[in-house]
Amino acid sequence: MKTGKVFLVGAGPGDVGLITVKGLDAVKQAEVILYDRLANPKLLEYADSDCELIYCGKLPDRHTLRQENINGLLVQKALEGKLVVRLKGGDPGIFGRVGEEAAALAEFQIPFEIVPGISSGIAAPLYTGIPVTHREHAESFAVVTAHDKSQNGKPLLDWEGLARGVDTIAFYMGVGNLPFICENLIRYGKPSSTPVILIHWGTFGRQRTLQGTLADISEKVLQSKFSNPSIILVGDVISLREKISWFEKKPLYGRQILLARTSASPSVLAKELQAQGADVIEFPKWKVTKIPLDLTRVAAYEKILFTSPESAAEFFEALLEAEIDIRRIHAEFYGLSSKTIKALRERGVIGKLAQQIEDSENMLVIGENHLLQKNYQKAEMMVTSEKELDRQFLPIFQRMLKEAKINTMIFPSSASVEPFLTTLEDCQMNAAELLHQVQVIAMGELTQAAAIKAGLAETEKPVTPTKEALVDYMVKHPLQGVQE
The missing domain is CATH 3.40.1010.10 (Tetrapyrrole methylase, N-terminal domain)
Structure with a gap:
């Protein structure tokens, strides 16, 4: 082998x-x-x-x-x-x-x-507005383990070399040894007034900081119950933070969002929320298995309705594989959502929203949702793929949800509500407990109604179901009575 x-x-x-x-x-x-x-x-x-x-x-x-x-x-x-x-x-x-x-x-x-x-010792400070070197404040930088194999886990270091010879020091995973670190740096020459900052979960939207000096930071950590994973940064360069802090000024900084997911493809909404400073956990995770399509009669239909952007992509891929020229198809194209219409436009096809369909005579519905036959009983159905829960990710989500402090829940569509709640049960998590004191937001009236029907009575919604309106709504309706 x-x-x-x-x-x-x-x-x-x-x-x-x-x-x-x-x-x-x-x-x-x-x-x-x-x-x-x-x-x-x-x-x-x-x-x-x-x-x-x-x-x-x-x-x-x-x-x-x-x-x-x-x-x-x-x-x-x-x-x-x-x-x-x-x-x-x-x-x-x-x-x-x-x-x-x-x-x-x-x-x-x-x-x-x-x-x-x-390395987090460089990136976490930069996300708080602190470069580890600066011509006027710091010409040297050191990364140091604050927990090693020595007796009692106290690091055996050249304390005099660090205190007198290094301008900026980043200690890794050292919250438990912080008093020992401060004591030795002062003993070997660092002024007790030297600035210190702790950065918890650096570069995440859940990033938190605690600032002090070598003289008082240990007491502040005890009072605030600060913990690992944290970077401890020591040095005068920390004084630059007030001028060039940038990440914490993002509009959704501090938002830890749980986003209900129905698609296996990357979420444009999640990407936008992250760009605005939020942590986003997309749940659950789906995997898709494509189904071979019989396209022999596809040119005979007068109307073709796509249920999702994915179904449109899979259909066009199948056409190419079967070497069927799109010009042979004379049907009107429809999409169940504006996202699906956009997916059609990207392929050079102008589609219409499903609401404009007057009847389902001589119509083909393409997608993964068999329930659509209830609405279009005269239509034929072509399933492009089978979507199933990716169970390998369930224990991963359990750990993510336990480590995060979710303060915002977003349902992007009415179809996202039931799968989300069902999969939470598979993770042995209770929706009422998880979403207690969490701001729940639905994208649109139908989605809000589905969430309320599922027992989430306090569900809110932005003015329009767009990512821009959603970000604007969260900025104008900050978290209240919610754990940050």
């Missing part, structure tokens, strides 16, 4: 847009992905639906997989001939133990590549 290959990939600090092009290409090709807790799980959605996902997450008090087991799995899967990705938060070479994993692969002569990532 041919030996596979392993990519040891840095996923970046959290914002999915910060993974490298090479790293994302590896994820898309992977047959097996072993991923860490601090690698954003949304990156896994770029993988093939048949890719095996293995969680290697580590917490300070427990290990899902110990390092030797991770090394063994990388070797095992590669020897099975698989293309394997080890997806690690931040940069794999900075406290990522990539050297140990690469050595294990080299021992078995397994080919591998190491793909660097953006």
